[in-house]
Amino acid sequence: MKENMTNKKFYLVGIAIALAIAGFLSFYASSSPDGLEKVAIDLGFIDSAKDSAVAGSALADYGVAGLDNERLSVGIAGVIGIIATGLIMVLIIRLIGKKRD
Amino acid sequence: MHIPDGFINIPTASASAALAATGLGYSVRAAREKLDEKAAPLVGLVAVFIFAGQMINFPVAAGTSGHLLGGALAAVLVGPHAASLALTVVLAIQALLFADGGLTALGLNVFNMSIVGVWGGYGAFLLMRKIFRYTRTSVMVGSAVGAFLSVPLAATFFSIQYAIGGAGTFAPSTVFAAMFSTHILIGIGEAIITTLTVGAILKTRPDLVFGMLKERV
Numbered sequence: 001m002k003e004n005m006t007n008k009k010f011y012l013v014g015i016a017i018a019l020a021i022a023g024f025l026s027f028y029a030s031s032s033p034d035g036l037e038k039v040a041i042d043l044g045f046i047d048s049a050k051d052s053a054v055a056g057s058a059l060a061d062y063g064v065a066g067l068d069n070e071r072l073s074v075g076i077a078g079v080i081g082i083i084a085t086g087l088i089m090v091l092i093i094r095l096i097g098k099k100r101d
Numbered sequence: 102m103h104i105p106d107g108f109i110n111i112p113t114a115s116a117s118a119a120l121a122a123t124g125l126g127y128s129v130r131a132a133r134e135k136l137d138e139k140a141a142p143l144v145g146l147v148a149v150f151i152f153a154g155q156m157i158n159f160p161v162a163a164g165t166s167g168h169l170l171g172g173a174l175a176a177v178l179v180g181p182h183a184a185s186l187a188l189t190v191v192l193a194i195q196a197l198l199f200a201d202g203g204l205t206a207l208g209l210n211v212f213n214m215s216i217v218g219v220w221g222g223y224g225a226f227l228l229m230r231k232i233f234r235y236t237r238t239s240v241m242v243g244s245a246v247g248a249f250l251s252v253p254l255a256a257t258f259f260s261i262q263y264a265i266g267g268a269g270t271f272a273p274s275t276v277f278a279a280m281f282s283t284h285i286l287i288g289i290g291e292a293i294i295t296t297l298t299v300g301a302i303l304k305t306r307p308d309l310v311f312g313m314l315k316e317r318v
Contacts, residue, residue: 004306005305010305012246015149019147020153021153021156026157034102034103034166034167035161035165035166035284036102036104040279043110043275047271048107049107050107050203052200052202052210054196054197054204057199059198061201062199077151089145093144097132097133097137097141098133
């Protein structure tokens with residue numbers, strides 16, 4: 001039997017991959033409209049979309065407001081998203097998860 | 102896939118939010134039984150991985166892109182209840198921090214992705230696993246089929262919501278046909294990413310994969 005990877009290594013590698021995708025690879029994502037946007041454009045209801053109430057926020061559309069370097073802007077936004085998601089998950093799991101005895 | 106504000110009226114969005122909240126409440130109650138020290142960290146990792154994966158739009162046809170939904174992936178890795186929770190956290194952060202998906206549309210998006218995407222994908226996965234038994238191959242096949250189907254299924258629910266409360270007056274069949282055909286293509290990408298990811302974790306830590314565990318299903 002092959003040994004399973006240790007917890008520490010598994011989670012460190014997992015977090016590193018997520019950070020690399022959100023912080024680096026995200027710059028290379030396709031900027032074409034996504035499936036729903038494309039359908040809305042083709043059928044002609046894209047104009048009914050309204051700006052979200054937070055559309056003017058500092059991180060709207062995965063960019064850091066005022067940062068012109070696009071690679072840096074989307075990368076930092078991605079890393080912030082990863083950290084925010086991770087923190088909220090830890091918080092929720094602590095709140096609802098089984099207590100350690 | 103993320104519905105912006107304005108596409109669908111507030112009553113329909115509110116009804117979806119109520120349904121989504123009911124499903125989520127049920128999921129959280131069921132998930133807490135299983136969130137022990139061994140299972141919990143993977144739920145967190147799945148959430149951050151889906152956040153990252155959803156940033157990567159891949160081209161699917163001329164002028165169209167798609168990105169990971171992650172519902173089937175999360176369900177196979179951590180079970181459908183924890184998966185709904187993880188997806189909802191991702192969607193909430195996207196809507197609140199990044200203006201991705203509308204605020205009034207959050208209930209629609211949670212319903213379509215965290216509930217329909219997760220359970221639709223997981224249902225197809227269970228069916229495949231029943232046919233092919235508990236082997237790594239069957240978990241991989243089930244992940245691929247579940248992921249593939251989850252995307253057009255979520256798109257179908259958008260079409261239903263649009264038929265009920267859409268801002269436009271298009272024939273429901275027109276919206277459905279366009280949504281379904283586009284999202285079938287995105288489903289192929291979903292299946293590839295999901296299968297590769299499940300495969301990688303089956304190689305390194307098969308003991309953590311919910312879809313492999315008999316006693317926890």
